[in-house]
Amino acid sequence: MTPNEAPFRDEELLAAVVADLIGDVRHVAVGNASPIPATAALLARTRGNGRPYVSLLGSPKHTFFTDGGRELFDCAGQGRIDVFFLSGGEIDGEGNVNLVSVGDYEKPIARFPGSFGSSYLYFVVPKVILFRTEHSKRTLVPKVSFISAPGGSADNVRRTGGPIALITNRCLFSFDRTRRRFRLESVHPGHTLDEVIANTGFAFEQPPIVPITPVPSAETLRLMREVVAPELAEVYPQFAAKVFAVRKSA
Amino acid sequence: MPVIARSLDDALAPIVDGCVLAIPRESTGVAMAATRALIRRGVKRLKLVALPTTSLQADLLVGAGCVESIETSAVSLGEFGPAPRFTAAILKGAIRMKDATCPALHAAFQASEKGVPFMPLRGLIGSDVLKHRADWKVMDNPFDENDPIVLLPAIKPDVTLFHAPMADRNGNVWIGRQRELVTMAHASERTVVTVENLYDGDLLADRTLAAGTLPGFYVEQVAVVERGGWPLPLPEHYAWDGEHLAEYARLATTEDGFKKYLDKYVYERQAA
Numbered sequence: 001m002t003p004n005e006a007p008f009r010d011e012e013l014l015a016a017v018v019a020d021l022i023g024d025v026r027h028v029a030v031g032n033a034s035p036i037p038a039t040a041a042l043l044a045r046t047r048g049n050g051r052p053y054v055s056l057l058g059s060p061k062h063t064f065f066t067d068g069g070r071e072l073f074d075c076a077g078q079g080r081i082d083v084f085f086l087s088g089g090e091i092d093g094e095g096n097v098n099l100v101s102v103g104d105y106e107k108p109i110a111r112f113p114g115s116f117g118s119s120y121l122y123f124v125v126p127k128v129i130l131f132r133t134e135h136s137k138r139t140l141v142p143k144v145s146f147i148s149a150p151g152g153s154a155d156n157v158r159r160t161g162g163p164i165a166l167i168t169n170r171c172l173f174s175f176d177r178t179r180r181r182f183r184l185e186s187v188h189p190g191h192t193l194d195e196v197i198a199n200t201g202f203a204f205e206q207p208p209i210v211p212i213t214p215v216p217s218a219e220t221l222r223l224m225r226e227v228v229a230p231e232l233a234e235v236y237p238q239f240a241a242k243v244f245a246v247r248k249s250a
Numbered sequence: 251m252p253v254i255a256r257s258l259d260d261a262l263a264p265i266v267d268g269c270v271l272a273i274p275r276e277s278t279g280v281a282m283a284a285t286r287a288l289i290r291r292g293v294k295r296l297k298l299v300a301l302p303t304t305s306l307q308a309d310l311l312v313g314a315g316c317v318e319s320i321e322t323s324a325v326s327l328g329e330f331g332p333a334p335r336f337t338a339a340i341l342k343g344a345i346r347m348k349d350a351t352c353p354a355l356h357a358a359f360q361a362s363e364k365g366v367p368f369m370p371l372r373g374l375i376g377s378d379v380l381k382h383r384a385d386w387k388v389m390d391n392p393f394d395e396n397d398p399i400v401l402l403p404a405i406k407p408d409v410t411l412f413h414a415p416m417a418d419r420n421g422n423v424w425i426g427r428q429r430e431l432v433t434m435a436h437a438s439e440r441t442v443v444t445v446e447n448l449y450d451g452d453l454l455a456d457r458t459l460a461a462g463t464l465p466g467f468y469v470e471q472v473a474v475v476e477r478g479g480w481p482l483p484l485p486e487h488y489a490w491d492g493e494h495l496a497e498y499a500r501l502a503t504t505e506d507g508f509k510k511y512l513d514k515y516v517y518e519r520q521a522a
Contacts, residue, residue, distance in 0.1 A: 068429030073353035111340045114324030119351035120373035150376040156396045
Protein backbone atom coordinates (compact mmCIF):
# COMPACT_ATOMS: atom_id res chain seq x y z
CA MET A 1 0.00 0.00 0.00
CA THR A 2 1.39 3.38 -0.96
CA PRO A 3 0.88 6.30 1.44
CA ASN A 4 -2.11 7.80 -0.47
CA GLU A 5 -4.03 4.54 -0.51
CA ALA A 6 -6.64 4.39 2.21
CA PRO A 7 -7.62 1.00 3.61
CA PHE A 8 -10.83 -0.36 2.08
CA ARG A 9 -13.15 -3.33 2.43
CA ASP A 10 -13.58 -6.10 -0.17
CA GLU A 11 -17.16 -4.93 -0.83
CA GLU A 12 -15.86 -1.44 -1.65
CA LEU A 13 -13.31 -2.82 -4.11
CA LEU A 14 -15.96 -4.92 -5.88
CA ALA A 15 -18.44 -2.03 -6.03
CA ALA A 16 -15.77 0.28 -7.48
CA VAL A 17 -14.87 -2.26 -10.18
CA VAL A 18 -18.54 -2.79 -11.07
CA ALA A 19 -19.15 1.00 -11.22
CA ASP A 20 -16.40 1.24 -13.87
CA LEU A 21 -17.96 -1.65 -15.83
CA ILE A 22 -21.33 0.16 -15.87
CA GLY A 23 -19.79 2.98 -17.92
CA ASP A 24 -21.76 5.84 -19.49
CA VAL A 25 -25.34 4.57 -19.86
CA ARG A 26 -28.91 5.79 -19.33
CA HIS A 27 -30.56 3.17 -17.09
CA VAL A 28 -29.15 0.58 -14.68
CA ALA A 29 -31.50 -1.91 -13.00
CA VAL A 30 -30.51 -3.97 -9.98
CA GLY A 31 -32.43 -7.08 -8.88
CA ASN A 32 -33.37 -8.03 -5.35
CA ALA A 33 -30.73 -9.02 -2.78
CA SER A 34 -27.84 -7.40 -4.67
CA PRO A 35 -26.24 -4.89 -2.29
CA ILE A 36 -22.84 -4.66 -4.03
CA PRO A 37 -24.31 -4.03 -7.52
CA ALA A 38 -26.68 -1.52 -5.89
CA THR A 39 -23.71 0.27 -4.32
CA ALA A 40 -21.99 0.34 -7.71
CA ALA A 41 -25.07 1.66 -9.53
CA LEU A 42 -25.59 4.44 -6.97
CA LEU A 43 -21.87 5.28 -7.17
CA ALA A 44 -22.13 5.56 -10.97
CA ARG A 45 -25.15 7.86 -10.55
CA THR A 46 -23.34 10.03 -8.01
CA ARG A 47 -20.35 10.40 -10.33
CA GLY A 48 -22.62 11.17 -13.27
CA ASN A 49 -24.61 13.86 -11.41
CA GLY A 50 -27.85 11.93 -11.59
CA ARG A 51 -27.19 9.91 -14.74
CA PRO A 52 -27.80 6.95 -15.16
CA TYR A 53 -31.31 6.33 -13.85
CA VAL A 54 -30.99 3.61 -11.23
CA SER A 55 -33.85 1.19 -10.52
CA LEU A 56 -33.37 -0.85 -7.38
CA LEU A 57 -36.04 -3.55 -7.48
CA GLY A 58 -37.77 -4.14 -4.19
CA SER A 59 -37.40 -0.47 -3.23
CA PRO A 60 -40.47 1.68 -4.00
CA LYS A 61 -38.35 4.78 -3.38
CA HIS A 62 -35.68 3.75 -5.89
CA THR A 63 -37.92 2.63 -8.77
CA PHE A 64 -40.02 4.91 -10.94
CA PHE A 65 -42.21 2.06 -12.25
CA THR A 66 -45.96 2.59 -12.01
CA ASP A 67 -47.21 -0.22 -14.27
CA GLY A 68 -46.61 -3.24 -12.04
CA GLY A 69 -43.93 -5.89 -12.18
CA ARG A 70 -44.11 -6.14 -15.96
CA GLU A 71 -42.81 -2.61 -16.57
CA LEU A 72 -39.20 -3.58 -15.88
CA PHE A 73 -39.39 -6.35 -18.48
CA ASP A 74 -41.27 -4.21 -21.00
CA CYS A 75 -38.61 -1.53 -20.51
CA ALA A 76 -35.86 -4.09 -21.09
CA GLY A 77 -37.57 -5.54 -24.15
CA GLN A 78 -37.54 -2.10 -25.76
CA GLY A 79 -33.86 -1.58 -24.97
CA ARG A 80 -34.59 0.93 -22.21
CA ILE A 81 -32.39 -0.90 -19.68
CA ASP A 82 -28.67 -0.83 -20.41
CA VAL A 83 -27.17 -2.72 -17.49
CA PHE A 84 -28.44 -5.56 -15.30
CA PHE A 85 -26.80 -7.98 -12.86
CA LEU A 86 -27.21 -11.73 -12.61
CA SER A 87 -25.83 -14.31 -10.25
CA GLY A 88 -26.18 -18.07 -10.40
CA GLY A 89 -26.03 -21.20 -8.31
CA GLU A 90 -23.75 -22.34 -11.12
CA ILE A 91 -22.04 -20.39 -13.92
CA ASP A 92 -20.05 -22.17 -16.63
CA GLY A 93 -17.26 -21.20 -19.03
CA GLU A 94 -19.68 -20.43 -21.87
CA GLY A 95 -21.51 -17.90 -19.70
CA ASN A 96 -24.50 -20.17 -19.07
CA VAL A 97 -26.29 -19.41 -15.80
CA ASN A 98 -28.12 -21.95 -13.63
CA LEU A 99 -30.62 -20.71 -11.05
CA VAL A 100 -32.77 -23.85 -10.94
CA SER A 101 -31.21 -27.15 -9.83
CA VAL A 102 -28.20 -29.45 -9.72
CA GLY A 103 -28.36 -32.96 -11.17
CA ASP A 104 -31.20 -34.31 -13.29
CA TYR A 105 -34.02 -31.73 -13.49
CA GLU A 106 -36.68 -34.36 -12.76
CA LYS A 107 -34.70 -35.75 -9.79
CA PRO A 108 -32.43 -32.95 -8.60
CA ILE A 109 -29.88 -33.29 -5.82
CA ALA A 110 -30.09 -29.57 -5.02
CA ARG A 111 -32.75 -27.01 -5.81
CA PHE A 112 -32.30 -23.23 -6.08
CA PRO A 113 -35.21 -20.73 -6.02
CA GLY A 114 -35.68 -20.49 -9.81
CA SER A 115 -34.74 -18.54 -12.92
CA PHE A 116 -36.43 -15.21 -12.00
CA GLY A 117 -36.19 -12.92 -15.06
CA SER A 118 -32.83 -14.28 -16.26
CA SER A 119 -34.13 -16.35 -19.20
CA TYR A 120 -35.31 -13.10 -20.77
CA LEU A 121 -33.14 -10.27 -19.45
CA TYR A 122 -29.92 -12.04 -20.52
CA PHE A 123 -31.16 -11.68 -24.12
CA VAL A 124 -32.32 -8.08 -24.08
CA VAL A 125 -30.04 -6.13 -21.71
CA PRO A 126 -26.87 -5.08 -23.57
CA LYS A 127 -24.54 -5.21 -20.56
CA VAL A 128 -25.23 -8.04 -18.13
CA ILE A 129 -22.65 -8.20 -15.35
CA LEU A 130 -22.37 -11.61 -13.72
CA PHE A 131 -21.69 -11.47 -10.05
CA ARG A 132 -20.75 -14.29 -7.73
CA THR A 133 -19.00 -13.65 -4.42
CA GLU A 134 -18.33 -17.35 -3.84
CA HIS A 135 -15.60 -18.15 -6.38
CA SER A 136 -15.20 -21.94 -6.14
CA LYS A 137 -15.34 -25.09 -8.27
CA ARG A 138 -18.83 -25.63 -6.88
CA THR A 139 -20.11 -22.37 -8.38
CA LEU A 140 -17.87 -21.88 -11.45
CA VAL A 141 -18.36 -25.20 -13.20
CA PRO A 142 -17.34 -26.82 -16.52
CA LYS A 143 -21.01 -27.19 -17.54
CA VAL A 144 -24.14 -26.08 -15.69
CA SER A 145 -26.75 -28.75 -14.82
CA PHE A 146 -29.60 -26.53 -16.02
CA ILE A 147 -29.48 -23.54 -18.35
CA SER A 148 -31.71 -20.82 -16.90
CA ALA A 149 -30.15 -18.39 -19.37
CA PRO A 150 -27.66 -19.27 -22.12
CA GLY A 151 -24.43 -17.26 -22.50
CA GLY A 152 -24.72 -17.28 -26.28
CA SER A 153 -27.31 -18.02 -28.96
CA ALA A 154 -27.55 -19.29 -32.54
CA ASP A 155 -27.06 -16.57 -35.17
CA ASN A 156 -30.75 -16.41 -36.12
CA VAL A 157 -31.93 -15.81 -32.54
CA ARG A 158 -32.65 -12.10 -32.01
CA ARG A 159 -30.43 -11.07 -29.16
CA THR A 160 -29.35 -7.58 -28.18
CA GLY A 161 -27.97 -8.53 -24.78
CA GLY A 162 -25.72 -10.88 -22.90
CA PRO A 163 -22.83 -11.14 -20.45
CA ILE A 164 -19.95 -8.67 -20.57
CA ALA A 165 -18.10 -9.66 -17.39
CA LEU A 166 -18.00 -11.91 -14.35
CA ILE A 167 -16.80 -10.49 -11.07
CA THR A 168 -16.03 -12.69 -8.08
CA ASN A 169 -14.43 -12.27 -4.67
CA ARG A 170 -11.09 -13.25 -6.27
CA CYS A 171 -10.95 -11.68 -9.74
CA LEU A 172 -12.56 -10.01 -12.75
CA PHE A 173 -13.24 -11.85 -16.03
CA SER A 174 -14.46 -10.24 -19.24
CA PHE A 175 -16.65 -12.25 -21.62
CA ASP A 176 -15.88 -12.61 -25.33
CA ARG A 177 -19.30 -13.08 -26.97
CA THR A 178 -17.86 -14.25 -30.28
CA ARG A 179 -15.73 -17.00 -28.77
CA ARG A 180 -18.09 -17.58 -25.85
CA ARG A 181 -15.25 -17.68 -23.37
CA PHE A 182 -14.16 -15.76 -20.31
CA ARG A 183 -10.85 -13.90 -20.21
CA LEU A 184 -9.14 -13.13 -16.92
CA GLU A 185 -8.73 -9.34 -16.72
CA SER A 186 -7.30 -8.87 -13.25
CA VAL A 187 -6.81 -10.55 -9.90
CA HIS A 188 -7.93 -8.65 -6.79
CA PRO A 189 -5.27 -7.48 -4.33
CA GLY A 190 -4.46 -10.23 -1.82
CA HIS A 191 -5.36 -13.00 -4.27
CA THR A 192 -3.20 -14.91 -6.78
CA LEU A 193 -3.46 -16.34 -10.28
CA ASP A 194 -2.75 -19.85 -8.92
CA GLU A 195 -5.61 -19.47 -6.49
CA VAL A 196 -7.96 -18.35 -9.31
CA ILE A 197 -6.96 -21.33 -11.47
CA ALA A 198 -7.31 -23.77 -8.58
CA ASN A 199 -10.81 -22.53 -7.74
CA THR A 200 -12.30 -22.19 -11.25
CA GLY A 201 -14.04 -25.20 -12.77
CA PHE A 202 -13.83 -23.94 -16.37
CA ALA A 203 -10.97 -23.01 -18.72
CA PHE A 204 -10.47 -19.32 -19.54
CA GLU A 205 -8.16 -17.04 -21.51
CA GLN A 206 -5.50 -15.06 -19.73
CA PRO A 207 -2.99 -12.39 -20.70
CA PRO A 208 0.74 -13.18 -20.39
CA ILE A 209 0.95 -10.97 -17.33
CA VAL A 210 -2.20 -10.77 -15.24
CA PRO A 211 -2.72 -7.30 -13.71
CA ILE A 212 -3.83 -6.63 -10.18
CA THR A 213 -7.30 -5.07 -9.93
CA PRO A 214 -6.84 -1.32 -9.33
CA VAL A 215 -7.82 -0.31 -5.81
CA PRO A 216 -10.55 2.32 -5.36
CA SER A 217 -9.29 5.90 -5.31
CA ALA A 218 -9.66 8.07 -2.23
CA GLU A 219 -12.37 10.07 -4.05
CA THR A 220 -14.30 6.90 -4.96
CA LEU A 221 -14.16 5.73 -1.35
CA ARG A 222 -15.31 9.13 -0.14
CA LEU A 223 -18.31 9.16 -2.50
CA MET A 224 -19.26 5.61 -1.52
CA ARG A 225 -19.03 6.29 2.18
CA GLU A 226 -20.48 9.80 2.34
CA VAL A 227 -23.04 9.94 -0.47
CA VAL A 228 -23.94 6.38 -1.49
CA ALA A 229 -24.00 4.66 1.90
CA PRO A 230 -26.82 6.74 3.43
CA GLU A 231 -29.00 6.09 0.33
CA LEU A 232 -28.12 2.42 0.38
CA ALA A 233 -29.19 2.15 4.03
CA GLU A 234 -32.79 2.73 2.92
CA VAL A 235 -32.76 -0.46 0.90
CA TYR A 236 -30.02 -2.59 2.46
CA PRO A 237 -29.85 -1.53 6.12
CA GLN A 238 -27.87 -4.56 7.27
CA PHE A 239 -25.31 -4.26 4.48
CA ALA A 240 -24.89 -0.50 4.95
CA ALA A 241 -24.41 -0.95 8.68
CA LYS A 242 -21.83 -3.74 8.20
CA VAL A 243 -19.78 -2.22 5.39
CA PHE A 244 -20.16 1.52 5.91
CA ALA A 245 -21.24 1.67 9.56
CA VAL A 246 -24.22 3.76 8.40
CA ARG A 247 -27.58 3.42 10.08
CA LYS A 248 -30.92 4.05 8.42
CA SER A 249 -32.08 7.48 9.47
CA ALA A 250 -35.25 7.52 11.54
CA MET B 251 -72.24 -7.54 -7.38
CA PRO B 252 -69.55 -8.34 -4.84
CA VAL B 253 -70.47 -8.32 -1.21
CA ILE B 254 -68.44 -7.74 1.88
CA ALA B 255 -68.28 -11.27 3.24
CA ARG B 256 -69.50 -12.00 6.74
CA SER B 257 -66.41 -14.01 7.49
CA LEU B 258 -63.05 -14.80 5.96
CA ASP B 259 -64.09 -18.42 5.49
CA ASP B 260 -67.18 -17.32 3.53
CA ALA B 261 -65.03 -15.15 1.28
CA LEU B 262 -62.70 -18.07 0.54
CA ALA B 263 -65.51 -20.37 -0.66
CA PRO B 264 -64.59 -19.94 -4.37
CA ILE B 265 -61.16 -21.47 -3.66
CA VAL B 266 -62.10 -25.13 -4.03
CA ASP B 267 -59.92 -28.25 -4.04
CA GLY B 268 -58.01 -28.66 -7.30
CA CYS B 269 -58.49 -25.08 -8.52
CA VAL B 270 -55.90 -22.97 -10.34
CA LEU B 271 -55.07 -20.26 -7.78
CA ALA B 272 -53.14 -17.13 -8.77
CA ILE B 273 -51.11 -15.41 -6.04
CA PRO B 274 -48.88 -12.32 -6.19
CA ARG B 275 -45.23 -11.76 -5.24
CA GLU B 276 -44.59 -10.97 -1.62
CA SER B 277 -43.94 -7.24 -1.99
CA THR B 278 -47.37 -6.41 -3.49
CA GLY B 279 -49.87 -7.72 -0.95
CA VAL B 280 -50.13 -11.42 -0.09
CA ALA B 281 -53.28 -12.66 1.65
CA MET B 282 -51.52 -14.49 4.48
CA ALA B 283 -54.45 -14.62 6.95
CA ALA B 284 -56.52 -16.13 4.13
CA THR B 285 -53.72 -18.60 3.41
CA ARG B 286 -53.75 -19.77 7.03
CA ALA B 287 -57.55 -20.12 6.84
CA LEU B 288 -57.24 -22.26 3.69
CA ILE B 289 -54.78 -24.54 5.47
CA ARG B 290 -57.13 -24.84 8.45
CA ARG B 291 -59.92 -25.77 6.05
CA GLY B 292 -57.67 -28.43 4.55
CA VAL B 293 -57.74 -27.27 0.93
CA LYS B 294 -56.15 -29.85 -1.40
CA ARG B 295 -54.46 -30.19 -4.81
CA LEU B 296 -54.09 -26.46 -5.49
CA LYS B 297 -52.45 -25.56 -8.76
CA LEU B 298 -50.62 -22.41 -7.74
CA VAL B 299 -49.57 -19.78 -10.26
CA ALA B 300 -47.38 -17.13 -8.61
CA LEU B 301 -46.92 -13.87 -10.51
CA PRO B 302 -44.01 -13.88 -10.91
CA THR B 303 -42.44 -15.27 -7.69
CA THR B 304 -43.58 -16.42 -4.26
CA SER B 305 -42.18 -16.88 -0.76
CA LEU B 306 -43.74 -17.84 2.58
CA GLN B 307 -47.25 -18.28 1.14
CA ALA B 308 -46.32 -21.09 -1.25
CA ASP B 309 -43.90 -22.64 1.26
CA LEU B 310 -46.65 -22.87 3.90
CA LEU B 311 -49.20 -24.31 1.46
CA VAL B 312 -46.68 -26.84 0.13
CA GLY B 313 -45.58 -27.89 3.62
CA ALA B 314 -49.19 -28.32 4.71
CA GLY B 315 -49.88 -30.65 1.77
CA CYS B 316 -52.27 -28.31 -0.06
CA VAL B 317 -50.39 -28.09 -3.36
CA GLU B 318 -50.27 -30.28 -6.46
CA SER B 319 -48.22 -28.00 -8.71
CA ILE B 320 -46.59 -24.57 -8.83
CA GLU B 321 -45.99 -22.43 -11.88
CA THR B 322 -43.63 -19.57 -11.11
CA SER B 323 -40.15 -18.21 -11.73
CA ALA B 324 -38.80 -18.47 -8.17
CA VAL B 325 -39.70 -19.68 -4.69
CA SER B 326 -37.55 -18.43 -1.82
CA LEU B 327 -37.72 -16.58 1.47
CA GLY B 328 -35.49 -13.82 0.06
CA GLU B 329 -32.98 -12.62 2.62
CA PHE B 330 -34.29 -15.26 5.06
CA GLY B 331 -32.90 -18.00 2.80
CA PRO B 332 -34.31 -20.83 0.69
CA ALA B 333 -37.96 -21.85 1.01
CA PRO B 334 -37.42 -25.02 3.08
CA ARG B 335 -40.69 -26.91 2.53
CA PHE B 336 -40.70 -26.12 -1.19
CA THR B 337 -37.11 -27.31 -1.53
CA ALA B 338 -37.85 -30.54 0.39
CA ALA B 339 -40.97 -31.20 -1.71
CA ILE B 340 -39.04 -30.75 -4.98
CA LEU B 341 -36.21 -33.04 -3.84
CA LYS B 342 -38.79 -35.70 -2.86
CA GLY B 343 -40.77 -35.23 -6.07
CA ALA B 344 -43.88 -34.45 -4.01
CA ILE B 345 -45.06 -31.52 -6.15
CA ARG B 346 -44.92 -30.72 -9.85
CA MET B 347 -42.90 -27.62 -10.73
CA LYS B 348 -43.52 -25.62 -13.87
CA ASP B 349 -40.42 -23.45 -13.98
CA ALA B 350 -40.99 -20.16 -15.78
CA THR B 351 -39.32 -16.76 -16.07
CA CYS B 352 -40.90 -13.55 -14.72
CA PRO B 353 -41.83 -11.81 -18.00
CA ALA B 354 -43.32 -15.06 -19.39
CA LEU B 355 -45.81 -15.09 -16.54
CA HIS B 356 -46.60 -11.40 -16.93
CA ALA B 357 -47.16 -11.93 -20.68
CA ALA B 358 -49.32 -15.04 -20.23
CA PHE B 359 -51.58 -13.21 -17.76
CA GLN B 360 -51.81 -10.33 -20.23
CA ALA B 361 -52.91 -12.76 -22.93
CA SER B 362 -55.85 -13.81 -20.75
CA GLU B 363 -56.57 -10.19 -19.97
CA LYS B 364 -56.94 -9.50 -23.69
CA GLY B 365 -58.85 -12.69 -24.40
CA VAL B 366 -56.22 -13.90 -26.88
CA PRO B 367 -54.86 -17.47 -26.84
CA PHE B 368 -51.14 -16.72 -26.55
CA MET B 369 -48.48 -14.04 -26.31
CA PRO B 370 -45.04 -13.97 -27.96
CA LEU B 371 -41.90 -13.24 -25.91
CA ARG B 372 -38.24 -12.67 -26.73
CA GLY B 373 -35.49 -14.57 -24.96
CA LEU B 374 -35.83 -18.16 -23.69
CA ILE B 375 -34.56 -19.89 -26.85
CA GLY B 376 -31.68 -22.19 -25.92
CA SER B 377 -32.65 -22.29 -22.23
CA ASP B 378 -33.66 -25.41 -20.32
CA VAL B 379 -36.64 -23.43 -19.01
CA LEU B 380 -38.08 -23.60 -22.53
CA LYS B 381 -36.92 -27.20 -23.02
CA HIS B 382 -38.95 -28.39 -20.02
CA ARG B 383 -42.13 -26.53 -20.98
CA ALA B 384 -43.95 -28.74 -23.47
CA ASP B 385 -46.81 -26.20 -23.39
CA TRP B 386 -44.59 -23.40 -24.79
CA LYS B 387 -43.93 -23.29 -28.53
CA VAL B 388 -41.45 -21.65 -30.87
CA MET B 389 -42.62 -20.32 -34.22
CA ASP B 390 -41.18 -18.12 -36.94
CA ASN B 391 -42.23 -14.49 -36.73
CA PRO B 392 -44.81 -14.31 -39.57
CA PHE B 393 -43.90 -10.67 -40.24
CA ASP B 394 -40.20 -11.33 -40.81
CA GLU B 395 -37.88 -14.04 -42.00
CA ASN B 396 -35.74 -16.44 -40.01
CA ASP B 397 -36.82 -15.01 -36.68
CA PRO B 398 -37.84 -17.72 -34.19
CA ILE B 399 -39.87 -16.47 -31.23
CA VAL B 400 -41.47 -18.19 -28.21
CA LEU B 401 -45.26 -18.33 -27.83
CA LEU B 402 -46.79 -18.67 -24.36
CA PRO B 403 -50.35 -19.92 -23.87
CA ALA B 404 -52.65 -17.61 -21.89
CA ILE B 405 -52.82 -18.32 -18.16
CA LYS B 406 -56.44 -18.30 -17.03
CA PRO B 407 -56.65 -18.92 -13.27
CA ASP B 408 -59.87 -20.01 -11.60
CA VAL B 409 -59.29 -17.63 -8.70
CA THR B 410 -56.92 -14.78 -7.85
CA LEU B 411 -56.31 -14.14 -4.13
CA PHE B 412 -54.54 -11.07 -2.72
CA HIS B 413 -54.50 -8.59 0.16
CA ALA B 414 -54.95 -4.82 -0.35
CA PRO B 415 -55.22 -1.69 1.80
CA MET B 416 -58.95 -0.96 1.38
CA ALA B 417 -62.21 -1.61 -0.45
CA ASP B 418 -65.53 0.22 -0.54
CA ARG B 419 -68.97 -1.31 -0.06
CA ASN B 420 -69.36 -1.72 -3.85
CA GLY B 421 -66.39 -4.09 -3.86
CA ASN B 422 -64.04 -1.61 -5.53
CA VAL B 423 -60.55 -2.37 -4.23
CA TRP B 424 -57.77 0.19 -3.92
CA ILE B 425 -54.47 -1.37 -5.04
CA GLY B 426 -52.44 1.82 -5.53
CA ARG B 427 -49.25 1.29 -7.49
CA GLN B 428 -49.45 -2.54 -7.44
CA ARG B 429 -50.78 -2.73 -10.99
CA GLU B 430 -50.11 -6.44 -11.51
CA LEU B 431 -52.96 -7.16 -9.08
CA VAL B 432 -55.27 -5.62 -11.68
CA THR B 433 -53.80 -7.81 -14.41
CA MET B 434 -54.31 -10.90 -12.23
CA ALA B 435 -57.93 -10.00 -11.54
CA HIS B 436 -58.60 -9.27 -15.22
CA ALA B 437 -57.13 -12.64 -16.19
CA SER B 438 -58.95 -14.73 -13.57
CA GLU B 439 -62.43 -16.20 -13.55
CA ARG B 440 -62.96 -14.93 -10.00
CA THR B 441 -61.09 -12.69 -7.58
CA VAL B 442 -61.09 -12.87 -3.80
CA VAL B 443 -59.56 -9.99 -1.86
CA THR B 444 -58.86 -9.37 1.79
CA VAL B 445 -58.42 -5.75 2.88
CA GLU B 446 -57.18 -3.89 5.95
CA ASN B 447 -60.34 -1.80 6.21
CA LEU B 448 -63.44 -0.47 4.47
CA TYR B 449 -63.45 2.91 2.73
CA ASP B 450 -66.44 5.07 3.50
CA GLY B 451 -67.66 6.24 0.13
CA ASP B 452 -67.05 5.32 -3.52
CA LEU B 453 -63.42 4.78 -4.52
CA LEU B 454 -64.30 5.40 -8.17
CA ALA B 455 -65.81 8.79 -7.34
CA ASP B 456 -62.46 10.14 -6.15
CA ARG B 457 -60.32 10.93 -9.19
CA THR B 458 -57.03 10.37 -7.40
CA LEU B 459 -58.07 7.08 -5.82
CA ALA B 460 -59.88 5.83 -8.93
CA ALA B 461 -56.60 5.56 -10.88
CA GLY B 462 -55.36 2.98 -8.37
CA THR B 463 -58.64 1.10 -8.01
CA LEU B 464 -59.64 -2.35 -9.22
CA PRO B 465 -63.36 -2.04 -10.07
CA GLY B 466 -65.74 -4.27 -8.12
CA PHE B 467 -66.91 -5.61 -11.49
CA TYR B 468 -63.93 -8.00 -11.37
CA VAL B 469 -64.22 -8.86 -7.67
CA GLU B 470 -66.23 -11.80 -6.32
CA GLN B 471 -65.57 -11.56 -2.60
CA VAL B 472 -64.07 -9.07 -0.17
CA ALA B 473 -63.28 -9.80 3.48
CA VAL B 474 -61.95 -7.31 6.00
CA VAL B 475 -58.90 -8.72 7.77
CA GLU B 476 -56.75 -6.27 9.67
CA ARG B 477 -53.04 -7.07 9.23
CA GLY B 478 -54.15 -9.72 6.75
CA GLY B 479 -50.75 -9.66 5.07
CA TRP B 480 -48.76 -10.42 8.24
CA PRO B 481 -45.96 -11.52 8.49
CA LEU B 482 -45.36 -10.32 4.92
CA PRO B 483 -45.46 -6.61 4.09
CA LEU B 484 -48.26 -4.47 2.76
CA PRO B 485 -46.81 -1.59 0.69
CA GLU B 486 -46.87 1.73 2.57
CA HIS B 487 -48.69 0.09 5.50
CA TYR B 488 -46.36 -2.33 7.22
CA ALA B 489 -43.03 -4.02 6.60
CA TRP B 490 -41.88 -7.62 6.90
CA ASP B 491 -41.98 -9.10 10.41
CA GLY B 492 -38.34 -10.07 10.22
CA GLU B 493 -38.24 -11.79 13.59
CA HIS B 494 -41.18 -13.99 12.65
CA LEU B 495 -39.78 -14.86 9.23
CA ALA B 496 -36.44 -15.79 10.78
CA GLU B 497 -38.32 -18.05 13.22
CA TYR B 498 -40.21 -19.64 10.31
CA ALA B 499 -37.00 -20.18 8.33
CA ARG B 500 -35.46 -21.89 11.34
CA LEU B 501 -38.46 -24.09 12.26
CA ALA B 502 -39.41 -25.08 8.72
CA THR B 503 -35.99 -26.61 8.09
CA THR B 504 -37.38 -29.87 9.54
CA GLU B 505 -40.82 -31.45 9.16
CA ASP B 506 -41.21 -31.53 12.94
CA GLY B 507 -40.34 -27.88 13.27
CA PHE B 508 -42.80 -27.03 10.50
CA LYS B 509 -45.57 -28.92 12.35
CA LYS B 510 -44.77 -26.88 15.46
CA TYR B 511 -45.05 -23.71 13.40
CA LEU B 512 -48.44 -24.80 11.98
CA ASP B 513 -49.72 -25.67 15.46
CA LYS B 514 -48.66 -22.36 16.90
CA TYR B 515 -49.44 -19.89 14.11
CA VAL B 516 -51.94 -21.59 11.80
CA TYR B 517 -54.06 -23.88 14.02
CA GLU B 518 -53.28 -21.63 16.99
CA ARG B 519 -53.32 -24.57 19.35
CA GLN B 520 -51.89 -24.06 22.82
CA ALA B 521 -48.62 -25.84 23.40
CA ALA B 522 -49.26 -29.15 25.19
